Amino acid sequence: MAYRPPAKYSVSTNRQGYKTLEELPEGIPTWTTNSGKSNSNKRRRMADEDSYFDDDDDPPPPSRSTYDPFNPTEEQNQAQAGGDDEDEIDPLDAFMAVNNAKAEIDKKNVGKSKPKQKALRQDIEKKDSEEQFYDYIKANPNAGKAFTHTEEEAGEEITYDEYGNATKVKKEIDPLPAICHSEIEYPSFQKNFYKPHEDIRNASKNQINKLLAELGIRIAGYQPEKPVSSFGHMGFPDRLLERIRKVGFLDPTPIQSTAIPQILAGRDVIGIAQTGSGKTAGFVWPIIYHVTKQRPLKYGDGPMALIMAPTRELCQQLYAEVRKFAKNYDSFRVGICFGGVNMYEQGKELKMGVEILVATPGRLIDHVKKGNTELSKCTIICLDEADRMLELGFEPQVRSICNHVRPDKQCLFFSATFKKVIERLATEVLNDPVKLTQGQIGQVNENVTQTFKILGQDQKLQWLLNNIVQLNSVGSLLVFVTRKADCVTVHEELKKSGYKTGVIHGDMHQAERNDVIKAFKKQQLATLIATDVAARGLDISHIKTVINYDPARNYDTHVHRVGRTARAGNTGTAISLLTPQDSEYAGIVLRSIETTKQPVPDEMLRLAMKDSSFRMTRGKDGKNIGYSDNDRGGFGSGKANNFVAEFVEYRSPAGSARNPYLNPPPPPKDPTVAVPLANRPTPMAPGAGNPVQMAATQPAGVLQGKGSSVMSDRAVAMRKAMSSRFGRSFVAGKADEKPKIEYTDPNVRPTLDQLFQEHTTGVPAIPSFPNPHYQMPTSAPTPSAPVYNDSAQFHGQKGERRPSKEEERDRDRDRNRDRERERKDRDRDTDRYERRRDDRDRDRDRDRHRDRDRDSHRRSRWN
Numbered sequence: 086m087a088y089r090p091p092a093k094y095s096v097s098t099n100r101q102g103y104k105t106l107e108e109l110p111e112g113i114p115t116w117t118t119n120s121g122k123s124n125s126n127k128r129r130r131m132a133d134e135d136s137y138f139d140d141d142d143d144p145p146p147p148s149r150s151t152y153d154p155f156n157p158t159e160e161q162n163q164a165q166a167g168g169d170d171e172d173e174i175d176p177l178d179a180f181m182a183v184n185n186a187k188a189e190i191d192k193k194n195v196g197k198s199k200p201k202q203k204a205l206r207q208d209i210e211k212k213d214s215e216e217q218f219y220d221y222i223k224a225n226p227n228a229g230k231a232f233t234h235t236e237e238e239a240g241e242e243i244t245y246d247e248y249g250n251a252t253k254v255k256k257e258i259d260p261l262p263a264i265c266h267s268e269i270e271y272p273s274f275q276k277n278f279y280k281p282h283e284d285i286r287n288a289s290k291n292q293i294n295k296l297l298a299e300l301g302i303r304i305a306g307y308q309p310e311k312p313v314s315s316f317g318h319m320g321f322p323d324r325l326l327e328r329i330r331k332v333g334f335l336d337p338t339p340i341q342s343t344a345i346p347q348i349l350a351g352r353d354v355i356g357i358a359q360t361g362s363g364k365t366a367g368f369v370w371p372i373i374y375h376v377t378k379q380r381p382l383k384y385g386d387g388p389m390a391l392i393m394a395p396t397r398e399l400c401q402q403l404y405a406e407v408r409k410f411a412k413n414y415d416s417f418r419v420g421i422c423f424g425g426v427n428m429y430e431q432g433k434e435l436k437m438g439v440e441i442l443v444a445t446p447g448r449l450i451d452h453v454k455k456g457n458t459e460l461s462k463c464t465i466i467c468l469d470e471a472d473r474m475l476e477l478g479f480e481p482q483v484r485s486i487c488n489h490v491r492p493d494k495q496c497l498f499f500s501a502t503f504k505k506v507i508e509r510l511a512t513e514v515l516n517d518p519v520k521l522t523q524g525q526i527g528q529v530n531e532n533v534t535q536t537f538k539i540l541g542q543d544q545k546l547q548w549l550l551n552n553i554v555q556l557n558s559v560g561s562l563l564v565f566v567t568r569k570a571d572c573v574t575v576h577e578e579l580k581k582s583g584y585k586t587g588v589i590h591g592d593m594h595q596a597e598r599n600d601v602i603k604a605f606k607k608q609q610l611a612t613l614i615a616t617d618v619a620a621r622g623l624d625i626s627h628i629k630t631v632i633n634y635d636p637a638r639n640y641d642t643h644v645h646r647v648g649r650t651a652r653a654g655n656t657g658t659a660i661s662l663l664t665p666q667d668s669e670y671a672g673i674v675l676r677s678i679e680t681t682k683q684p685v686p687d688e689m690l691r692l693a694m695k696d697s698s699f700r701m702t703r704g705k706d707g708k709n710i711g712y713s714d715n716d717r718g719g720f721g722s723g724k725a726n727n728f729v730a731e732f733v734e735y736r737s738p739a740g741s742a743r744n745p746y747l748n749p750p751p752p753p754k755d756p757t758v759a760v761p762l763a764n765r766p767t768p769m770a771p772g773a774g775n776p777v778q779m780a781a782t783q784p785a786g787v788l789q790g791k792g793s794s795v796m797s798d799r800a801v802a803m804r805k806a807m808s809s810r811f812g813r814s815f816v817a818g819k820a821d822e823k824p825k826i827e828y829t830d831p832n833v834r835p836t837l838d839q840l841f842q843e844h845t846t847g848v849p850a851i852p853s854f855p856n857p858h859y860q861m862p863t864s865a866p867t868p869s870a871p872v873y874n875d876s877a878q879f880h881g882q883k884g885e886r887r888p889s890k891e892e893e894r895d896r897d898r899d900r901n902r903d904r905e906r907e908r909k910d911r912d913r914d915t916d917r918y919e920r921r922r923d924d925r926d927r928d929r930d931r932d933r934h935r936d937r938d939r940d941s942h943r944r945s946r947w948n
């Protein structure tokens with residue numbers, strides 16, 4: 086008997102508007118199905134992953150008039166309600182059809198010689214970007230390494246614990262030094278390009294709330310933009326729309342409908358939506374648009390847009406995604422940098438200048454420090470899977486990168502889960518963010534049907550062997566195993582039994598990891614055994630089943646793991662194999678099931694109730710749904726069942742949440758020249774644009790700290806000033822106590838009065854703060870007035886010619902030769918040095934022995 090969660094959870098329609106799996110194939114252990122019917126975001130079927138990137142041969146999808154959300158046509162209504170199912174293909178039929186087709190091709194090719202492999206990088210246009218990148222890395226695993234970097238520099242940035250999970254930064258990467266932005270004159274840039282479509286502008290609040298309810302999204306923030314319901318409302322340029330159409334997307338997904346207007350309007354955004362809901366495109370498209378609207382880069386400039394991701398695989402996927410959609414912009418260069426591969430090639434690309442850079446934080450910092458790139462031109466930053474970056478211990482690095490970029494940049498945070506840890510970073514980095522939440526925070530994708538099986542640890546392998554054929558017949562299978570060693574064992578056992586499996590874990594070389602993912606994407610491997618390195622971001626549409634061979638160790642990892650299936654409106658199944666001892670993990674699985682409104686089997690509840698911490702959060706029978714605040718949430722998520730799709734417009738107190746940099750008081754030209762008293766804004770006097778003054782005008786108590794007694798106006802103003810200046814908490818003590826202040830830089834401790842003065846006058850209190858020793862990388866041009874170039878292709882100095890490919894090659898060859906010579910000299914020096922050191926050590930040992938012998942000889946004589 087299965088119980089159903091309370092009525093507020095039992096909504097049958099799928100809020101995402103995607104189709105869901107009607108029935109699981111027979112034989113797969115299951116206790117429930119989830120069958121949402123609508124299908125507004127149906128994606129055109131692709132023959133395989135390659136056709137996804139293959140643009141020019143694709144026939145354009147049927148043209149479609151702009152969708153008016155409030156007056157839909159009959160046809161659009163039908164499409165919204167699910168459309169016809171004629172083109173639905175049974176997964177097994179599809180699988181068999183592909184196999185038959187492959188067999189036919191193989192038959193025809195018997196006896197024919199294989200086509201010759203083309204030289205790498207000559208067929209750049211013929212391959213999809215990701216494939217080409219993998220090939221390149223594979224063919225050049227050591228390219229440039231001998232010339233520039235030691236093993237250590239090219240090494241891992243993330244370590245993996247005994248279970249094979251990435252845990253923390255191994256190589257200590259010092260964050261970037263702070264920059265004193267007030268000393269830099271940044272050219273202005275445009276970040277608001279949004280002109281709401283007439284339909285949307287004229288929509289009433291009720292209509293908007295209705296649309297939001299359909300989308301299942303909550304928008305909260307200060308004067309947020311209204312959601313839209315079609316690509317036509319977004320005002321994208323034709324080139325971008327054409328790409329979107331070619332890729333086969335017909336309608337925006339809910340997170341895209343809500344996030345894109347905010348981003349185009351220049352707002353900072355926190356976007357939290359389920360796995361596979363199209364978050365990536367939701368920020369990639371506006372970033373591309375943003376970049377097209379900026380001044381062209383000059384030779385040697387750093388990127389205009391920066392996308393950061395926690396793992397290398399995700400980084401590569403994002404890179405492929407950006408390239409896919411930027412294809413119509415010939416002058417665009419997209420760069421990528423992540424650890425585990427040599428820096429030289431990456432540095433070379435960066436020096437050539439890239440408009441959009443996709444990077445992991447550690448490697449980016451290395452490149453900035455080495456002067457391969459700089460961030461003064463960056464005007465938009467996006468953190469994908471931001472919470473994971475912090476979990477991996479990248480917080481200081483991420484913060485330093487964000488602080489390194491001009492203060493009025495646009496900042497975007499996206500993830501499917503949003504832990505409280507990210508809250509602090511978000512308050513420091515984001516200006517007046519608009520927060521978009523699809524469903525509950527940390528909600529599992531509704532199109533995933535979750536099942537479970539209780540087995541002994543030693544029975545799991547046999548279970549997998551018994552079921553693998555059936556699971557493979559539905560589609561690709563991804564098996565998560567926690568320990569690296571077990572991962573390899575399971576892989577070998579399956580291979581021994583004749584199954585085509587691949588394995589991926591943190592100990593593998595990056596090129597091997599890429600090969601495996603590539604083969605799995607191409608369906609050359611039907612099963613992939615992985616540790617949690619593959620838990621996030623991996624977007625492979627044909628994964629039909631995810632097996633938690635070992636349960637995930639925390640809620641978020643479970644959500645991301647099961648989110649590898651049911652991508653973009655497809656359906657999928659997740660099976661968790663639990664042992665009778667896994668009561669703690671049963672609680673995690675159970676809670677994730679409850680977020681999707683699927684009924685929970687009693688057997689699972691009984692197992693979860695064996696865990697005392699789970700029992701404490703539930704009623705006597707365990708059916709009282711509630712979440713402890715430690716579990717999830719953050720950023721006012723509140724209890725999980727409080728979710729309401731609505732448009733919440735904050736009327737923030739006179740913009741006090743705004744970043745002072747956005748509207749700073751004009752600093753005097755020369756800080757040594759005193760500002761005439763008359764021109765100085767009177768401290769504590771009401772005034773516009775100054776956060777200290779605005780905060781000071783608030784009635785006492787409005788900004789009171791938690792549990793504090795009534796704070797004086799001055800204390801309130803100071804607290805506000807401190808938090809906006811340092812992004813740290815400022816806790817006012819009792820009247821006779823000194824206020825407790827936390828500083829970002831432990832070496833600099835300005836007095837309170839200095840700080841207050843700084844915020845009222847705009848003159849830095851301590852001119853030497855931040856770090857006076859920091860200088861922009863030498864290769865970076867100092868920010869100056871922009872120089873426009875007539876050529877759309879080349880963003881160089883006016884009159885300067887971009888070197889031709891041959892010239893670049895020659896230059897590289899010369900440079901490499903020089904480096905090689907330098908390296909040899911260095912090696913020779915090192916050898917000489919080491920020989921000398923060995924000689925010295927030998928002499929020292931000899932002397933020591935001689936002394937010891939002499940001593941013992943003397944002693945023996947005495948005795």
Ligand SMILES: Nc1ncnc2c1ncn2[C@@H]1O[C@H](COP(=O)(O)OP(=O)(O)OP(=O)(O)O)[C@@H](O)[C@H]1O
Nearest residue numbers: 128334336337338360361362363364365622624653
């Ligand atoms: N408007 C759309 N219509 C149809 N498919 C879409 C649309 N937007 C994105 N997709 C597809 O949906 C799939 C999942 O998208 P994406 O990888 O961006 O998900 P995500 O929300 O970032 O997931 P995760 O949190 O797991 O990283 C991709 O294959 C993408 O091509």
